[in-house]
Amino acid sequence: METTEGLLAKVNDIESKLPRFESSINNLRKENEMLRIELNKINENLQDIMALYEVVSNQINPFIGVSKITATSLEKLERLETEYKRLKKTVEELTNDLIILGSLYLNQLNIDLDKIIEEVLEEEVIKLVSEEDKHDSENNK
Known part of the structure; x- marks a missing residue:
């Protein structure tokens, strides 16, 4: 009987401690969830910082590949250079035409x-x- 009474005492002791265990477990779950949320925020911030770092380092560091911004700028520069060459050729052709027309006009008028x-x-x-x-x-x- 003593063993049964001892077992009953232990069961009663465990039952009395059970609500505290449940409360502690709930508190740990809440803290765990808060930590998970904080870790997600830190992860997002770190990803933003890494993206910013890549943008800055691609624009400054010549050893890193051409960034989208630099590639776009180079394309614009190439288009401008092509347009400049085309306009220069047109101006040269117009100048030559004016010289020829001027010479013809002067020759006509002696x-x-x-x-x-x-x-x-x-x-x-x-x-x-x-x-x-x-x-x-x-x-x-």
Whole structure:
């Protein structure tokens, strides 16, 4: 009987402690869930930081592959360069066309452009020489 009474006492003791165990287990579950939520937040923040790090390092570090931003910039630059070359060629063609048209027009009117340029240059040289002479004569007074 003593063993039965001892067993009953132990069962009663365990039954009295059971609500505390349940309460402790519930508290541990709540803490565990809070820790899980915090770990998820930390994980998300870490992923954001790593994404930011990749963006910055791809733009700065020349040893890392070309980033999407850099690739887009290079594509734009190549398009601009192609457009620049096309426009330059067009301007050169227009300049040549103007020279040809100007020459035809001057030939039709029997205008000697070289002679006109020579006369204008002679006039300018004469003006410069006369101004220098005038300046020298004023300084000698």
